[in-house]
Amino acid sequence: MxxxxxxxxxxxxxxxxxxxxxxxxxxxxxxxxxxxxxxxxxxxxxxxxxxxxxxxxxxxxxxxxxxxxxxxxxxxxxxxxxxxxxxxxxxxxxxxxxxxxxxxxxxxxxxxxxxxxxxxxxxxxxxxxxxxxxxxxxxxxxxxxxxxxxxxxxxxxxxxxxxxxGSYYKEGIKPVGIYVEDEYTRAVKGGTGTAKTAGNYAAAYKAQERATEKGYSQVLWLDGVEKKFIEEVGSMNVFFKVNGEVITPELNGSILEGVTRMSIIELLKDWGVPVIERRISLEEIYQAYDRGELEEAFGTGTAAVISPVGELNWGQRNMVINNREMGELSRKLYDTLTGIQTGKIEDRYNWTVEV
Amino acid sequence: MxxxxxxxxxxxxxxxxxxxxxxxxxxxxxxxxxxxxxxxxxxxxxxxxxxxxxxxxxxxxxxxxxxxxxxxxxxxxxxxxxxxxxxxxxxxxxxxxxxxxxxxxxxxxxxxxxxxxxxxxxxxxxxxxxxxxxxxxxxxxxxxxxxxxxxxxxxxxxxxxxxxxGSYYKEGIKPVGIYVEDEYTRAVKGGTGTAKTAGNYAAAYKAQERATEKGYSQVLWLDGVEKKFIEEVGSMNVFFKVNGEVITPELNGSILEGVTRMSIIELLKDWGVPVIERRISLEEIYQAYDRGELEEAFGTGTAAVISPVGELNWGQRNMVINNREMGELSRKLYDTLTGIQTGKIEDRYNWTVEV
Known part of the structure; x- marks a missing residue:
């Protein structure tokens, strides 16, 4: 240089x-x-x-x-x-x-x-x-x-x-309610969903307005093609823990590759927790919920790091996840990531760069 | 006021x-x-x-x-x-x-x-x-x-x-070659395709670059869901004349409603030329071509008014339309619209507003 x-x-x-x-x-x-x-x-x-x-x-x-x-x-x-x-x-x-x-x-x-x-x-x-x-x-x-x-x-x-x-969680971490958006589309394959470009963000305001009106914090975005598969939550990536296994939507050409997402996958792998990136239908999540196997859900991003999902609403179908409480794994991920970020926990991954 | x-x-x-x-x-x-x-x-x-x-x-x-x-x-x-x-x-x-x-x-x-x-x-x-x-x-x-x-x-x-x-057609109207884009997507239902907003335009540059590299003037955009149906040409709406009938993609939630498009539909109706807004597959256009029924194709927009399509390329399939010449109807539409716009033809539709 x-x-x-x-x-x-x-x-x-x-x-x-x-x-x-x-x-x-x-x-x-x-x-x-x-x-x-x-x-x-x-x-x-x-x-x-x-x-x-x-x-x-x-x-x-x-x-x-x-x-x-x-x-x-x-x-x-x-x-x-x-x-x-x-x-x-x-x-x-x-x-x-x-x-x-x-x-x-x-x-x-x-x-x-x-x-x-x-x-x-x-x-x-x-x-x-x-x-x-x-x-x-x-x-x-x-x-x-x-x-x-x-x-x-x-x-x-x-x-x-x-x-x-300021702190994203001034009053402690409180799981949020999420509304499934099935009219507006965030992004589609061949579009700009994988790019952090301005146009993607203004395009999401209408859906967010509707979620807010209905009393939810964020929207869950479905794929733009079949409106069946889970993409993101608000402007975050999303993870689900189902029967001990962590799943998150794969990088399919319309999802933004979050740095927090990437770090969580690496942490989970290091901890020996099964984590799989694949296509996930909303129906599958509801079925896991009905079977009692949906243990945790959370969004991930730079602002919140981990944002636990306490409720997921899709028209007449509603799920209350983990009794609206932050799950054990979500908590461990949050504590570890923020601990590394703030230098309170040893950075075994060489993720931090000192100024 | x-x-x-x-x-x-x-x-x-x-x-x-x-x-x-x-x-x-x-x-x-x-x-x-x-x-x-x-x-x-x-x-x-x-x-x-x-x-x-x-x-x-x-x-x-x-x-x-x-x-x-x-x-x-x-x-x-x-x-x-x-x-x-x-x-x-x-x-x-x-x-x-x-x-x-x-x-x-x-x-x-x-x-x-x-x-x-x-x-x-x-x-x-x-x-x-x-x-x-x-x-x-x-x-x-x-x-x-x-x-x-x-x-x-x-x-x-x-x-x-x-x-x-300056004039869009300094050297006379010359039909253009169009390349069918099947990887990048312009817009999808629930997105911002019906809005004239900046993000849609930068998103189209990559496809245009590819068309230019391959020697074509513009891209033809397919729908973002099935990649089968015709949406727009470059940043223009598109029309086809098949066996005496004019067809153009319907306003499906991802196409921009052009003022030129609207005016052309009104002119054709007034002239008694059958004009239909509906979903149009690319395959259908190729079949009409093979039957010898594809008579004209043209883009429409404020800049060019009418931009005749002389060639349409979709991978191995290629169509040369009307011997790369401007069709009779395209010409009549161009002359009428530009005539009204510039006050050379009587404006029977009350379209013009004098300053």
Missing amino acids: TRTIEVVHSTNKKPKPNADNIAFGKYFSDHMFVMDYSEEKGWYDPRIVPYAPITLEPSAMIFHYGQTVFEGLKAYRTPDDRILLFRPEKNFRRLNLSSERISIPAIDEELALVALKKLIEVEKEWVPALEGNSLYIRPFIIATEPNINLTPANSYQFMMILSPV | TRTIEVVHSTNKKPKPNADNIAFGKYFSDHMFVMDYSEEKGWYDPRIVPYAPITLEPSAMIFHYGQTVFEGLKAYRTPDDRILLFRPEKNFRRLNLSSERISIPAIDEELALVALKKLIEVEKEWVPALEGNSLYIRPFIIATEPNINLTPANSYQFMMILSPV
Whole structure:
């Protein structure tokens, strides 16, 4: 890595939000990482600069044709005051896979990691110390070319911004109610479901609105083809424990490959718990429930790590899972993963990267 | 309409591009229309102002979750120097339908039309006089709230920008070669295919790249479920003339309802030409071809109006349609529609709106 990353320090430091009650996504630190792309230069001018607005032409392609990808990961402060990232190389890998799907040029993943570490170093005071809090990292790329011709852009900007976030479980972990969405579709094979790209997210709001109206926390997405097979829960991957075995939908071309998902599968394998990635029909889950074999269900993602499912509603059919309590395996996975992330448990997997 | 639209005139007029050779989407006029939305005020402050960059926080929702919709229509200069819009109310209607799908608040369609007419009036010198040229109009809405929480935004901006464009057919109408895309999917029922939203467009670049590599102009999209039924061609609707009857895919929940499509159906009905909207399999088209009954095929959209298909390629199967010549009906539809749009033919349908 010979490229130098210029740092321009902010002279106008913002106050930090109250650690006890930080609303997600509203506060941003004093600096950000920026790198530009042009056809002539490739990715150039990687730099850390004061957090500031972006100025774009109204014709900038991001506003018209949706060429944009993003990632989400966190920096955690350990009890002995070190700062850890959790498998950040997986996020930059996925960012490039997302980019490939919508014709955005790949970034140098190693450079991105070096840049992120440097950014966090500059912003180390923004990594919260309070248990459960963390510094959320949002890398993203936007097409900036001012041109409304329908073609991949020839200029882009890659940015990383940082947002301190509170605990996802301020009042303890409470299993959530999930509503099975059978009208709206999140993604389909051949579409963009495997890419973390903006269009997938706005498309999910209508279904979420309906779930909220009906008193549920999230939707369970079925496949877009037969509307029979389980894909994701909200913006999380999903796991079920049935008769001692853990199952999760296979990476079928429409599911996002979560870093938490990947880590859970690796943990379970290491623990000798049977875990299988395969196609799972909703009917199968209901049958397991009727037989009394559905032991646990949980969503997985960067924000919640593990989000236990206490209820699953599909029209007239309703399941209450594990008496609406967090299951033993869900708890063990949560404690282990968050323990490793925050440096409270030894990281035998080399997942964490110290800043 | 009691709301007044403030006009701030530009003091710095740009030169107009050379009318003989205008690249699509690169030139923009001196003014634009802007209107803001907040939860408290609703849509407010409609105004025509000098064309200028947009400044947004890096956390603005448009950059992360894709809440954005757009439209495309044109203003034409008639031989007797009037300026006409073609069914603009249909575009604003569709803009609101698109917005509804991704949880953007509706605009006042009447106000939008008043604003557009006023904007074109201010920019009347930007409506090209050269035959075939026109002024492309791009209305669009973006989510502006600075917040990366995954939820619909509470602030938006609606804009209309204007771009002079050259003739789509500078060298005469030449039927194009189309490649059947059977891996990538444009849209699926329950997704966002019926909405004109950014995410749908970047998602189509990979397929277009492949078509280009193989020497074809556009892709033909199949349905995302069975990969058997015809949906669209590139970003156009598609029609086939089989044994004297015109068929086009029905509005099935994944196809965009084109204003040109709608107008063609109305014209054909008025002319007494049988026209049917229904599910159409690709296999059926190949069989009609083999029987010698496939007479014409064409895409329809605002840019090209009619784009005749001269060749359709599906792996080993290839069809050359009407000897790669523009069909008689395609020609009549093109001449009639462009004639009405440019005021050369009497508008018996009340489709045009004079500025």
